Structure formats: C-alpha cells, structure tokens
Amino acid sequence: MMTLWIVLGALFMTGIGIRFTYRVLGLTPVEATAVFVMIVTLVGINTAPARTLIMNLLG
Numbered sequence: 001m002m003t004l005w006i007v008l009g010a011l012f013m014t015g016i017g018i019r020f021t022y023r024v025l026g027l028t029p030v031e032a033t034a035v036f037v038m039i040v041t042l043v044g045i046n047t048a049p050a051r052t053l054i055m056n057l058l059g
Helices: 002-012 015-024 029-045 048-058
Strands: none
Touching (some): 002 029, 029 048
16 A cells, blocks of 8 residues: 555656646646645655654644
C-alpha cells in the first residue's frame, strides 16, 4: 500500500499528474487541480512524520 502512495505522490507531484487527470479523465482544469491537491494532501498525511505529528496532537 505504501508503494502505491509513493507512486501516486511521485506522479501527482509533477505536472504529469495534472495533465493526466485533465486529459485522460476528461476533467476541467479546475477539477484536475482539485484532484491534484487532494492526492498530494493524502500522500502527505500518509507519510510517517505527518502521521506522528497528527497522533501527537490528537493523543
């Protein structure tokens, strides 16, 4: 599962991610940007330092 997040993160951290979302999925540029931000946020939350920080804040 972690490999999937790393691959998605690497893809969407580049311009390829937005272009892929925009052209292949047939979204508008605004929708493609929203998907890009969502994926980057999910990948960021799933990294160990972010997870540890969230657990310390909530725990």
